[in-house]
Amino acid sequence: MRLCQFYFSEKERAEDLARRMPVAARLGVLIDGKIVDITDLAAKHHDIHSPQYAGVLAPCVAGLHEWAALRAEIGKLPSAGGQSPEFVFFGPCVLRPLQYLDFYAFEQHVMTMRKSRGFDFIVPEWYEVPAYYNSNATSFIGHGMTAHFPPGEERMDYECEMACVIGKTIRNATIETARDAIVGYTILNDLSARARQTKVMPINMGPAPGKDFGSALGPYLVTRDEIRDLGALGMRAFVNGEQWTNGRYGVVQHTFEAMVAFASSARTFYPGDVLGSGTVGGGCGAEQKRFLKDGDVVRLEIDELGALENRVDHERPHA
Numbered sequence: 001m002r003l004c005q006f007y008f009s010e011k012e013r014a015e016d017l018a019r020r021m022p023v024a025a026r027l028g029v030l031i032d033g034k035i036v037d038i039t040d041l042a043a044k045h046h047d048i049h050s051p052q053y054a055g056v057l058a059p060c061v062a063g064l065h066e067w068a069a070l071r072a073e074i075g076k077l078p079s080a081g082g083q084s085p086e087f088v089f090f091g092p093c094v095l096r097p098l099q100y101l102d103f104y105a106f107e108q109h110v111m112t113m114r115k116s117r118g119f120d121f122i123v124p125e126w127y128e129v130p131a132y133y134n135s136n137a138t139s140f141i142g143h144g145m146t147a148h149f150p151p152g153e154e155r156m157d158y159e160c161e162m163a164c165v166i167g168k169t170i171r172n173a174t175i176e177t178a179r180d181a182i183v184g185y186t187i188l189n190d191l192s193a194r195a196r197q198t199k200v201m202p203i204n205m206g207p208a209p210g211k212d213f214g215s216a217l218g219p220y221l222v223t224r225d226e227i228r229d230l231g232a233l234g235m236r237a238f239v240n241g242e243q244w245t246n247g248r249y250g251v252v253q254h255t256f257e258a259m260v261a262f263a264s265s266a267r268t269f270y271p272g273d274v275l276g277s278g279t280v281g282g283g284c285g286a287e288q289k290r291f292l293k294d295g296d297v298v299r300l301e302i303d304e305l306g307a308l309e310n311r312v313d314h315e316r317p318h319a
Contacts, residue, residue, distance in 0.1 A: 130253075159192055164182045
């Protein structure tokens, strides 16, 4: 299934994303090219407005593991009455995950970025463990939204990534239990303010605050059973229609299962938590020594997952 969270107006979306507890989001499933509203159907199986959940998708994701009846009902739905994707307002496919971890799992990207900082090798530990940082779980925007970079940022950048979404509570996972805990995959643009990031990286505390202002996610969460061969999925990025990135997930050093197993040691993951793969090789402007400008439109495409498109701009300082 291809699940999304959407709104009927821009006003609803803006108000919802400003809250810590979304209230107006609708849960949709893509059927025959139309988005069919299944919010009420999901509510039959779970209290989707319970404060323990971060938006309506998380309980439905948990339900995909636990309630065969829900999936059976969705499978019978017709596309009649659905909305064309261009007529809805997408939120991130997970509105408010409790946790968002981003990894660093593609060798080409790691080597290129290290060379840019004066290193001509990758530390051996990188090959041994899937390194990550804890990013801002409140910062997600959806397909079609404008990404507002920090005022004055001189090197606005995108990062072409895939993300997995956790579908059930898990702690101290093994590779096998991690696989079962992953409910599906989506497209992630881990937007990066490179000037801010470069300023703090020498402190060796990670890339924040160059990442904290926003990331784009979606438009669809594609359930695991829909993906025939994850390793074969091509990953591409376009800026104003010009292709900047052409990669493939299959060259990743650490699988999503390995990421979940490593990061869940003495840590609990919950339905809706998001783990990013890190940037595919050649998957950002910094690797190519070119950056975005106000008004540019970035489009990420991943085979079988769809396309995520966002305009970029600078946030205006408040008077």
